[in-house]
Amino acid sequence: MTENKDFRRVSKKDLWKTYIYSQAFVSGFNYSKQEAPGFVFSMMPVIEKVYEKEPEKIEAYRRHTELFLTEARLSHFVIGMTAAMEERNAIDQDIDPVSINAIKAALMGPLAGIGDSLYHGTLRPIMAGLAVSLVIGSNYTSMVGPLLFVIVMAVVGQLLRYFGIFKGYEKGVEFVAKVQSSGLLQKMTRYAGIAAYVVIGGFVYKFVTINIPWTYKAGETMVSIQTVLNGMVPGLLPLLYTLLMLYFMDKKKMSPVTLMLITMVVGVIGCALGILA
Template sequence: MSTESTEIDAAPDTGRMLTDRDLRSMYWRSTFLLGSFNFERMQAMGFCITLMPAIRRFYPSNKTEQAAALKRHLEFYNTHPWISSVVFGVTAAMEEQRAKGEEIGDDTITNVKVGLMGPLAGVGDPIFWGTIRPVLGALGASLALTGSSSAWLGPLIYFLGINVIRILVRWYGLKWGYERGTAMVSEVGGGQLKRITQIAAITGLFVMGALVAKWTTINFPGVISSVEADDGTVTETTLQNILDQLLPGVAALGLTFLCMWLLNKKINALWIILGMFVIGILGAWTGWLGL
């Protein structure tokens, strides 16, 4: 074997098992994170495929451990696809320490993943989808609409700009997550990992609560009372008006708790989604649900 190939296969830092080749393989695999997106486990298949080079490195001859690790990472996962590289790195670091004998259970790895999903989605969506993409799109469109000889720069600026940012965020997010994750899980004995897990979980709950209140709308248009004024004006009070006065968003909160309860009862997520479709259609048709 040549000296150059030996350097490539060597671990990037003392005590770390993943090589630069492993990280590059994980990076390229992560670009297909949404390739098998589904409504039951969202990005779980893409997450599992991305972690496969690390799993093979950590458990090279133990097929049982490889299968158990793959099964761990087939659980529900969904966050912003670019910034998700940070989660890949942190998870790889936790799997590495587990392979070295650290007492890191399946629940701990899953809890860290779930705890990071919400906050990272809350950061990635507004920054990349809500800010960078519209800004680059507006800049590119303004150049394209000039009609001058430089109009071709508009789509080029958008295409190159968005992809350069995507590549940098994915690559350095993966490396940073792996490096910081290794330091984080090495302090598991001092309770650092437990505190970070709790902080991530609490932050994720706050983000998910805000998303439920912002994006979930349930309207009950049923009229409870109708009052006609002397001038002939009719004022109607609907069930939704009463609910909004008592506790805005209570219907969305109730639906969230109902879905959580059904999931805890091992009801398939696809059946829950289908049930909400049916209830929504029947509710709109009968008039007890409105837009």
Template sequence: MSSEKTTLSTDDKKLVKELFLNSFFLENCYNYERQQGLGFALAMWPAIKRFWHTKEERAAALTRHMAIFNTTPHVVGAISGVAAALEREASENPEFDTSIINNVKVGLMGPFAGIGDSFFQGTLRIIASGIGISLCQQGSPLGPILFLLIFNIPHIIIRYFLTMVGYKSGTSLVEGARGGAILQKLSKGATIVGLMVIGGMSASMVALSTPLAMTIGETTFEMQSYLDQIFPSLLSLLYVFLMYGCLKKGMKATGILLMTIAIALVGAFFGFLA
């Protein structure tokens, strides 16, 4: 739905400004368990404080946004804007499924990360660095100043614009979905996209293989090559299931991380894992 059809009130514009400013906390306390989860929860606080009124409701919303999250910081405003609009709908509609919020976040963070990294890290930063380094080599103090200006002026403008567009788009979406079955379809679609993103992250970030091989006569059979022919990345998938099972049984993420390190060290030492 077109975000231009949604006109924001003065109060909404104030909220967008607060979301924009709080988005700079995104990478506060970045960690391997939840990555930017804590920073995103802090970035969402203006919306949570505005739309939820009891201590229990605010705690539930903060907990919801503490889930694992990771995207390019410069474009996070688009996602926090949509999430804020969904939080408002959740506070006004008792039948709203709050799981939609995190599913939409997960579905958006991957595509926006790809776009943000390509533009800001792969293009704008290189251009700004080239100009700044060239001036620094000439002994000009303008080098670092221009680097910061060339990179951050477009960054700040785009960051605010995306926050505005994200909130407008989320508002248009929930307004169009009221009174119909669209919310159910949205929930199902967001769940599917979220699971696809998590599956893709698991496949690309969990790498586990074995160098075990058997020699029969003059022929060497490498176990990993046969596993890849039957089911590529099978060991990685099994380890993801193992970690999921540990989480379901109440094991802390820190414990799973230490267990992973221990398995890696033991496997490398005895030569059955690579």
């Protein structure tokens, strides 16, 4: 009986299978169960390994057809932890099956917030801005920027999947509890946000252009207002305009789409009147 239990334990090979299956995690996405089909598919190697009887397998599969939605890459932490819980439920029988879905549901929100802010809200805009700047710097002839963007995003995504499944299984629920209690997640989110603001702020001068064509005569010299402003603070007008847009979005709750339309109208009218160039 002990040998049978040991044979049914999840091995590294099973976790590798789970990792491979999880590559199709979002392929079954739908608006009724969200990521649940992908979660069920990812759990197949584990469920088939730890459960012996067909009714037990069916019950486990049905358990994971419940709605599930979080950031796709960090969802693999949940997959790893769920693998550990299903193993304990099947072999040690010291865990309530109801608690498996309860823990999954409890982790959806926090992991979605962390993943969206760090992966989509920080890493993606930083890499996208860097890629665009490389393309512009090469006069639109180099593919280094797009390739760098794709490679970095893919590598980071795969690392999150790998560590999510293996460490999630190894540490179980204790892992997330410890990280949250230590305040590490909050610190990571805060510092990553600061880094994103710094990088994106640096791109303002590169991608936002405002030129004032006005000039005035000082003695025998024609002085350009734009040249004077650039001599004082390079990119002063783009910076001020960007801060103005941020103010409208943050304080006045205006839609970014509305602000983009206003910017287009201001640019067209300004050029037509000779205020902008």
